[in-house]
Amino acid sequence: MDFSLNQEQEMFRNYVRKYLDDVGQTKVAREFTEGNTSSFQALYAGLAELGCASVNVSEENGGMGLGQLDLVPILEETGRALLPGLYLETNALAVPLLEKYGTEEQKAKYLAAIASGEHTFTVAWLEPSGNYKPSNVKLNGTLQDDVLTLNGVKSLVPDVELANSLLVLVRTSEGQGAEGISLVIVDCDDVSLQVQPQKNMDETRLLAEVTFNDVQVSSQQILGTIDHGWDVLQEGLLSFNAALCSSIVGSMEKIVETAVEYANIREQFNQPIGRFQAIKHRLVDMKMDLETARSLAYYANWAIESNADDKVEAVSSARLFATEAFIKVASQSIQIHGGIGFTEEIDCHLYVKRARFYENYLGSTQQYYEQAAVALGW
Template identity: 65%
Template sequence: MDFSLNEEQEVFGTYVRKYLADKGQTKIARQFMNGDVDYYQSIFSGLVELGCASINISEEYGGMGLGALDLVPVLEEWGRSVMPGLYLETNAFAVPILEKYGTEEQKKRYLPAIAEGSHTFSIAWLEPESSWHPSEIRMTAVLEGEDIVLNGMKTLIPDAELADSFILIVRTANEGGKDGISLVILDRTEQFEIRRQKNIDESRQLGEIKLDNVRAGREQLLGPLHQGWDILEEGLLAINAALASVMVGGIEKIVEMAAEYAKIRVQFGQPIGRFQAIKHRIADMKVDLETARSLAYYANWALENQAEDRVQAIAGARLFAAEAFNRAAGQNVQIHGGIGFTEEIDCHLYVKRARFYEHYLGGTHYYYEKAAAALGW
C-alpha cells in the first residue's frame, strides 16, 4: 500500500510554494490582518490560475476531476503560509458534498464558479450558547410552498464576510438529536446582516448572522430533507482530512523557523543549536512533523479510496496534527526566547492558527469520541 504523494503532486506543491514565497508568504496574512483583503484576493486569483481551485471538481463542471490526495500539496502550502480565506471550507467541504448530494442545478450553479475562483462557501453550524452536538441545532427552516423560511442565529462562522454562500445546518423537524436536521445553501444575495466577531487568529475572521424570516428557494435544500446530519458527517470527514494536511504544513514551517534561528542565535559564544536542550526540542518537533504527515497522507488516501477505517484514520490524523501543531508552535516561541513573544517575527501567527484549529468544527473531546466509536470501543 502506497499512500504517499506521487511525483506530479509533489512538483505541483513546489509550484504553489514558490508562488507564495514570491508573494511574501506570511506577508499575505499580515496584510489581511491589517484590513487589506484586496491583496489576499489578488494572491488567490494567482492560485486559481495555477489550478488550485479546480483540483477536486469534476471535469464536466470545469474541474480536473482529481481526488483528496491531489489537494494535499496545496493544503500543506496553505498551512505553511498561514493563508487567510475559505479555500479549506470551499474545496474540502462544500465541493465533496455538492458533488455527491447536490442536484444537477446546484452543481451547474456552484461548481464551475468555484473552479474559476469566483465563488466561496463557509459553514454556518454553531449557535450562541450551544455546542457542536446535533441536539443544539435550533435554527429552524420551515417549508412554505416553494420557499424555505429561515429563523435563528449562527455564530463563529469562518470568514463570513468573504463567503458568497453559506451551508446552514438547520432543523426542519422537531424530532430532537440528529433526526430532523437538514442542510440549506444560503446565498449572500438574500437580505441579512453579518456581524464581525473577534478571533484569537486575526487572519481568520469570524462572523455571526441573524435570520428573521429570511426566504430561500426550496431548490437550495442540499441533500434529502431531514437527513442533513449524515451528509454533514461525510463533509466533516473530507474537511478534517484536509485540515490535518494544513496543520502539517504549519508544523513544517515551524520546524524550519526553529532550526534556522538555532543556527544564528549565539549565546555563551556559540549557536544555541549546539545545546542539547535545543537539539532535543527540535528533534521532537521533527518526529511530530513526520508522524503527523504520515497520518495525514493516510487519512486522505483512506478518504479517497473509501477505506473501511477512514473514520478513525481521519479523526486520529486531525487529533494528532492539532496537538503536534500546538506543541510545535509553543516550543518555537521558547526557542526564540523573548523575541518570540513579539509581533516582529512570525511565531505568534502559528501559535494563533494552532489554537484556532484546535477546536475548529468540534473540540478535541468530540473527535476522540468519534475515533473511539469507529474503533468499536
C-alpha cells in the same frame, strides 16, 4: 504501502510554493490582519489561475477531476503561508458534498464557479451558547410550498465577508437529535443577512454572528434530503478534516524549519544555541511530531480517496494528533526563540493563534476522541 506523493503532485507543489514565495508567504496574512484584504483577493485569484480551485471538481463541471490526495500539496503550501480565506471550507467540504449529494442544478450553479475561483463557501453551524452537537441546532426552517423560511442566529461563522454562500444547519422538523436537521445553501447576494463581526484570537480568520430574520430560500437549495442534513455534513467533515490535517502539516513544517534556522544563528556563550542538548532534544521532538502528523495526514487523505473501511478512524486519529501536535510545536518554537518569540516582529505568534483556532474548529477535541473510539470498536 507507499503513501508519499507522486512526481506530478510534487511538481505542482513546487509551482504553488514558488507563487507563494513571490508574494511573500505570510506577508499576505499579516496584511489581512491589518484589514487589507486586496492582496489576499489577488493571491486567491492567482492560485485559481494555477488550478488550485479546480483540482477536485469533476471534469464535467469545469474542473480537473482529481482526488483528495491531489489537494495535499496545495494544502501543505497554503498552511505554510497561513493563507486566510475559505479554500479549505470550499474545496475540502463544499465540493465533495456537492459532487455527492448535489442536484444537477446545484452542481451546474456552483461547481464551475468554484473551479474558476469565483465562488466560495463558509459554514454556519454554531449558535450562541451552543456547541457542535445536533441538539444545539435550533435555527428554525419552515417549509411552505417551495419556500423555506429561516429564523435564528448563527455565531462564530468564519469569513462571511469573503463568502458567496453559506452552508447552514437548519432545524426543519421538531426534535433534539440529528433527525430533523437539514443542510441548506444560502447565497449571500440573494438574501438580506444581519452580520455582526466577532473578535477572534486568530486575526487571519474573520468571525461573525449572522442573524436570519424571515430569510427565504427555495427548497431547491437543500443539500441532500430534507431532515437528513446532519448525516450529509458528517460525511463531508471526513474530507474536510483529512484536508485540514494536511494544512496543519504545512504550518508545522514551516515552524520546524524556522526554529532550526534560528537555533543555528542565535548564539549564547559564544556558540549557537542549537548545540545545547536541551535545544537539540526539543527540535527532535518537534520533527518527530511533524513526521508523525504527516504520515497520519497522508493516510487519512488516501483513506478518503480510496474509500477505505477504516477511513473514519484514520481521519479522527489524524485530526486529533495533528491539532494537538500543532499547538505543542508552535509553543515550543516560541520557547526556542526566547523573548523575540513573544513579539509581533516574527511569525511565531501567527502560528500559535492558528493552532488554537483549529483546536476546536468544526468539532471539539472530545468529540473526535469519541468518534475514534466508536470507529475502533472501543
